[in-house]
Amino acid sequence: MSKAQIMNGNELVSEAAIAAGCRFYAGYPITPSSEIPEHLSKRMPEVGGVFMQFEDEIASCMAAVGASYAGYKSMTASSGPGISLKQEAIGLACMMELPLVVVNVMRGGPSTGLPTRVSQADVMQARWGTHGDHMIIAVAPETLLETYTETIRAFNMAEKYRTPVYILTDAVLAHLNGRVELPDPSTLEIIDRTQPSVPPEEYNPYDVERFGEVPPLPNKEKFHDYRFHMTGLNKDKTGFPTVNKEAVEADEERMIRKITGNIKDIESFEYYKMDDAQLAIFAYGTNAAAARVAVDEAREAGIKAGMFRPITVWPFPEKQVAEIGKNFDKMIVTEINLGQMLYEVERATKGSIEISTVLQAAGVPIRPQQILDKMKEVL
Amino acid sequence: MATDYSKYLRMEKLPLYWCPGCGNGTILKAMITAIDELGWQNDDIMMVSGIGCSSRATGYVDFHTIHTLHGRAVPVATAIKMCHPDMHVIVFSGDGDSTAIGGNHFIHACRRNIDLTVIIVDNWIYGMTGGQYSPLTPTGTKASTMPRGNIDPNFDIAELAKGAGATFVARSSVADPMILKNYIKKGLSHKGMSVIDALSNCHIQWGRRNKYGDPVKLVDLIKEKTVTKAKAAKMSEEELKGKYVTGILYENTAKKEYTQAYKELVEKAQNE
Numbered sequence: 001m002s003k004a005q006i007m008n009g010n011e012l013v014s015e016a017a018i019a020a021g022c023r024f025y026a027g028y029p030i031t032p033s034s035e036i037p038e039h040l041s042k043r044m045p046e047v048g049g050v051f052m053q054f055e056d057e058i059a060s061c062m063a064a065v066g067a068s069y070a071g072y073k074s075m076t077a078s079s080g081p082g083i084s085l086k087q088e089a090i091g092l093a094c095m096m097e098l099p100l101v102v103v104n105v106m107r108g109g110p111s112t113g114l115p116t117r118v119s120q121a122d123v124m125q126a127r128w129g130t131h132g133d134h135m136i137i138a139v140a141p142e143t144l145l146e147t148y149t150e151t152i153r154a155f156n157m158a159e160k161y162r163t164p165v166y167i168l169t170d171a172v173l174a175h176l177n178g179r180v181e182l183p184d185p186s187t188l189e190i191i192d193r194t195q196p197s198v199p200p201e202e203y204n205p206y207d208v209e210r211f212g213e214v215p216p217l218p219n220k221e222k223f224h225d226y227r228f229h230m231t232g233l234n235k236d237k238t239g240f241p242t243v244n245k246e247a248v249e250a251d252e253e254r255m256i257r258k259i260t261g262n263i264k265d266i267e268s269f270e271y272y273k274m275d276d277a278q279l280a281i282f283a284y285g286t287n288a289a290a291a292r293v294a295v296d297e298a299r300e301a302g303i304k305a306g307m308f309r310p311i312t313v314w315p316f317p318e319k320q321v322a323e324i325g326k327n328f329d330k331m332i333v334t335e336i337n338l339g340q341m342l343y344e345v346e347r348a349t350k351g352s353i354e355i356s357t358v359l360q361a362a363g364v365p366i367r368p369q370q371i372l373d374k375m376k377e378v379l
Numbered sequence: 380m381a382t383d384y385s386k387y388l389r390m391e392k393l394p395l396y397w398c399p400g401c402g403n404g405t406i407l408k409a410m411i412t413a414i415d416e417l418g419w420q421n422d423d424i425m426m427v428s429g430i431g432c433s434s435r436a437t438g439y440v441d442f443h444t445i446h447t448l449h450g451r452a453v454p455v456a457t458a459i460k461m462c463h464p465d466m467h468v469i470v471f472s473g474d475g476d477s478t479a480i481g482g483n484h485f486i487h488a489c490r491r492n493i494d495l496t497v498i499i500v501d502n503w504i505y506g507m508t509g510g511q512y513s514p515l516t517p518t519g520t521k522a523s524t525m526p527r528g529n530i531d532p533n534f535d536i537a538e539l540a541k542g543a544g545a546t547f548v549a550r551s552s553v554a555d556p557m558i559l560k561n562y563i564k565k566g567l568s569h570k571g572m573s574v575i576d577a578l579s580n581c582h583i584q585w586g587r588r589n590k591y592g593d594p595v596k597l598v599d600l601i602k603e604k605t606v607t608k609a610k611a612a613k614m615s616e617e618e619l620k621g622k623y624v625t626g627i628l629y630e631n632t633a634k635k636e637y638t639q640a641y642k643e644l645v646e647k648a649q650n651e
């Protein structure tokens with residue numbers, strides 16, 4: 001049975017995490033993400049999980065990585081400066097191939113920026129924030145309900161692919177209180193890391209030849225019996241350091257391929273009124289809500305507009321955007337920053353479409369009217 | 380009975396990556412002997428390290444091991460202890476790892492009094508990266524980034540740990556491996572945050588710059604610079620300058636351990 005509740009985005013992320021099986025949260029308070037630790041400090045002990053407020057974001061993210069190694073589904077959340085501090089630990093999770101969910105409630109920046117105001121200026125940081133070649137998964141929900149369902153999906157993907165996954169929300173979504181009909185927990189698909197079926201002495205955490213591209217990883221029940229080593233150095237199949245050219249190359253490529261090679265499973269997007277559209281809008285996250293209204297209003301005014309909305313923003317939906325580039329003459333990219341996903345859209349469409357923008361980084365949401373005005377201008 | 384080290388080592392990972400005569404080996408051996416005497420099983424032991432020469436130790440022991448990031452072993456160890464309170468969680472860390480980049484995590488773990496045993500390989504230098512000075516490089520001695528002699532004052536790890544709230548604090552050195560082993564053993568058995576400051580010889584990166592390139596000579600120097608707690612009690616402040624007081628320097632069994640406090644919190648939450 002589903003029940004309707006009044007909740008905000010931060011509370012929804014927290015409850016979804018628990019529903020997804022997250023039993024370890026570590027964080028450090030920062031606006032506009034603080035309701036997540038506040039909520040989980042109450043809830044985690046109730047479900048027998050661990051909640052800890054650490055001395056900083058570095059410790060928090062490292063603790064979440066440590067808990068994941070120890071078999072727990074773990075999460076950390078922050079905003080702006082705090083997300084910057086977590087970057088080295090996120091890279092460690094990439095290299096160790098440990099599931100991890102990182103919530104970034106985006107606020108204005110750089111630096112302390114606009115602590116209480118909306119932003120989408122961290123999308124490129126999510127992709128490239130930590131150093132080194134790597135692939136990342138990031139989801140950007142538009143609505144309160146989607147914040148819940150995408151959090152569940154974030155945990156599922158983290159577990160399935162042994163990788164960090166970002167949930168990118170923002171100050172608006174975080175603090176928006178609304179009536180949400182939560183799905184019945186029994187209807188949720190919950191994915192856990194696959195478990196080793198071999199005896200402990202035969203288990204290696206990166207044995208792809210034997211176990212496939214995403215090898216099993218002991219959960220909290222199995223952790224005690226399976227001894228293995230992990231390091232942040234480039235590693236061989238046993239988890240020990242290597243500088244062997246072939247081994248490193250193969251491992252680096254596999255770590256990217258385990259995500260890009262499963263794109264059909266990971267990708268998620270929406271075509272809104274795109275079937276008969278003459279003008280395409282590219283929008284994501286809460287900004288897509290403004291674009292949606294703009295599309296509806298445009299249609300009332302006789303403009304056949306449609307919206308393409310990636311929900312999985314990383315990996316970037318290259319194919320879909322390239323397709324739009326081929327089928328449309330004009331496209332408007334809108335985001336609450338000074339142009340970040342714009343680069344990806346340009347890259348994917350390879351000059352095949354005329355791109356206009358509605359960008360804004362002043363800490364206030366983009367209004368539908370701004371997008372509508374731009375539509376009228378370009379047509 | 381002599382310790383069968385092969386029970387605890389990943390023999391296929393030998394020989395050690397460390398320079399011949401490095402104090403890391405002596406300290407690791409003391410730790411393994413202590414574990415052997417306690418009769419602990421490999422499956423029950425979690426060893427966490429950061430980055431540095433000393434931190435490479437996790438690769439050699441056949442426990443649950445994780446080689447993390449520079450300075451960040453303690454939060455990882457804290458999380459693992461919270462997830463598996465029944466496991467014995469050991470941190471093996473360098474002086475730079477634990478008191479420079481990881482200093483903040485270190486003092487907060489002491490404050491919480493979580494049941495970790497932190498063994499600090501205190502070799503007065505950043506060994507791995509080529510002899511740059513650490514917060515423990517003795518004032519006046521040379522380092523690759525203090526070619527004219529270090530002007531920085533040092534931490535006293537024991538005082539730092541005690542002041543921050545750790546409940547077992549001891550110091551010994553590679554010059555007294557048996558005593559070091561005994562302190563590690565006590566630290567491992569202690570329920571709460573245990574810190575063992577293990578003075579060690581990096582004759583390569585600290586030694587060569589300070590006329591102690593020979594490991595035996597450097598271990599002798601360490602011996603010369605250490606005084607037992609009992610002796611120190613009779614010495615003046617002037618006489619104690621530049622000396623390292625050894626012994627079990629602090630022990631407190633009254634302060635609540637953190638996983639216990641958390642367990643009680645969970646019980647409270649579930650009975651509301």
Ligand SMILES: Cc1ncc(C[n+]2csc(CCOP(=O)(O)OP(=O)(O)O)c2C)c(N)n1
Nearest residue numbers: 430431432433449473474475476505506507
């Ligand atoms: C974030 C970060 N900064 C710097 C380094 C480089 N680094 C690696 S080990 C090390 C110092 C190690 O010294 P210590 O902790 O005393 O260990 P030792 O090698 O002496 O055992 C440094 C500065 C790093 N790996 N990561």
Ligand code: SF4
Nearest residue numbers: 397398401432506581
């Ligand atoms: S550089 Fe110093 S600390 Fe590192 S292995 Fe050599 S002697 Fe030991």
Ligand SMILES: [Mg+2]
Nearest residue numbers: 473474504506
């Ligand atoms: Mg050192």
